[in-house]
Amino acid sequence: MPITHTRELDSTPNLTMLFGKAVLTGFSKHGDSLPSTVYSRDGVVVDPAHLSAYNKVCGFRLTDELPITYPHILSFPLQVKLMTDADFPFPLVGSVHLANRITQLQPLRADAPIRLRVHVEDLRAHPKGHQFDMVTEAFVAGNLVWQSVSTYLRRNGSSGSSSTGPELITRQPRAIWHIPDDIGRRYADVAGDRNPIHLHPLTAKLFGFPRAIAHGMWTKARCLAAFEGRLPEAYTVEVRFKTPVLLPSKAAFATTHTADTWTFDLFNARTTKPHLTGTITPP
Numbered sequence: 001m002p003i004t005h006t007r008e009l010d011s012t013p014n015l016t017m018l019f020g021k022a023v024l025t026g027f028s029k030h031g032d033s034l035p036s037t038v039y040s041r042d043g044v045v046v047d048p049a050h051l052s053a054y055n056k057v058c059g060f061r062l063t064d065e066l067p068i069t070y071p072h073i074l075s076f077p078l079q080v081k082l083m084t085d086a087d088f089p090f091p092l093v094g095s096v097h098l099a100n101r102i103t104q105l106q107p108l109r110a111d112a113p114i115r116l117r118v119h120v121e122d123l124r125a126h127p128k129g130h131q132f133d134m135v136t137e138a139f140v141a142g143n144l145v146w147q148s149v150s151t152y153l154r155r156n157g158s159s160g161s162s163s164t165g166p167e168l169i170t171r172q173p174r175a176i177w178h179i180p181d182d183i184g185r186r187y188a189d190v191a192g193d194r195n196p197i198h199l200h201p202l203t204a205k206l207f208g209f210p211r212a213i214a215h216g217m218w219t220k221a222r223c224l225a226a227f228e229g230r231l232p233e234a235y236t237v238e239v240r241f242k243t244p245v246l247l248p249s250k251a252a253f254a255t256t257h258t259a260d261t262w263t264f265d266l267f268n269a270r271t272t273k274p275h276l277t278g279t280i281t282p283p
Contacts, residue, residue: 006038006117013077015192018084022092031089034120034132039078044114046074051110053190057183058218059225066108068237069221071116071146072100073191075136078118079150082134088120090130090154093195094207097216098131099151101238103283106145108138115139129156169267169274173252175226176269179214181248187218213244219276223264226253231262231280239278243268251275 051070052062060067083092108114117137124131131153138146184198196203197213204212220239224231245251250269255262262280267273 005036006040009039009041009078009081012041013081015077015080015194018077018080019092019194022080022084031087032123033089034123035082035085035087036119037082037085037087038117038119039082040115040117041078042113042115044074044116046070046110046114048110050190057186057190058221060221061228064110066110067221068102068104068146068224068235069217071108071114071138072102072136072148072150072217074114075116075118075138075148076192078116079134079136082118082120089123090132094155096153096155097150097241098153099238099240100148100217100220101236102146102148103236104146105234105283107233108140108145112140115142126153129154167274168272169252169254169265170272171254171256171265173254173267173269175253177222177251177253179245179247179249179251181212183214183218184212184247187215191215191217193217209244209246211246213246214249216241216276219245219266220278223253223266223276223278226255227262227264227280232282234283235280236283237278237280239276241276242274245275 046066051066054060054070054073055062055067058067058069080092082088115138117139118134120132120134122133131151134150134152136148137144188194188198193215197207197209198204198215199212201211223239224237252267252269252272253264254267255264260282264278264280266275268275
């Protein structure tokens with residue numbers, strides 16, 4: 001898909017207004033091509049209080065370096081703006097986050113102004129609908145230092161889980177995490193992602209879930225927090241989201257280290273169904 005034009009933003013898009021727009025107008029959307037727009041914002045400065053709140057809810061330590069998942073939060077308003085534009089072919093509400101890959105080329109410090117760019121690409125068929133990639137890039141002093149690719153599914157037909165019976169996890173967990181029923185609301189307060197499937201059982205049921213579910217990017221961040229102190233300055237971490245983490249929940253976390261690669265799984269501690277599988281490799 002050719003990228004034809006860039007729209008520079010001088011402020012952070014208002015997520016409250018954008019989510020309201022998504023609810024009011026999004027369900028009438030339909031189309032067969034992705035927009036060529038690139039949204040960009042320069043001079044993004046990290047708020048120390050916001051970073052501290054993010055670290056706390058995800059389990060990271062408080063340091064001057066940004067967690068590898070934090071730029072996703074900074075860029076999320078730009079992503080939502082793109083996905084709620086009139087020329088975006090799919091509704092925001094009901095889109096399923098299938099996978100996310102982040103590459104960090106060097107650590108990002110909290111005091112370094114960041115330039116963010118987002119665009120979408122690679123619309124393709126999926127057995128349950130269509131999928132596409134949301135690409136986000138972060139630059140410091142003109143140099144690309146961070147990139148994320150999030151793959152989303154827009155289902156044909158009813159919403160809900162995209163799982164088709166994943167294999168059970170058989171290896172022994174290194175930890176058991178008790179995930180509280182309010183983690184969706186707490187993460188939403190920090191991340192701004194107020195998708196109704198994460199906030200309350202009643203709103204989650206409207207989209208086919210028996211209870212509210214945890215954000216996929218919270219589960220990824222929580223897993224990476226367990227690796228703190230063991231990872232290099234530059235690496236790629238890729239996860240595939242399997243089954244939702246229903247709230248509250250008891251989840252098991254397992255890891256394996258071979259040569260320069262980590263693999264990890266988060267799965268239901270009772271049924272052993274996987275919530276996500278991931279790998280950490282050199283960039």
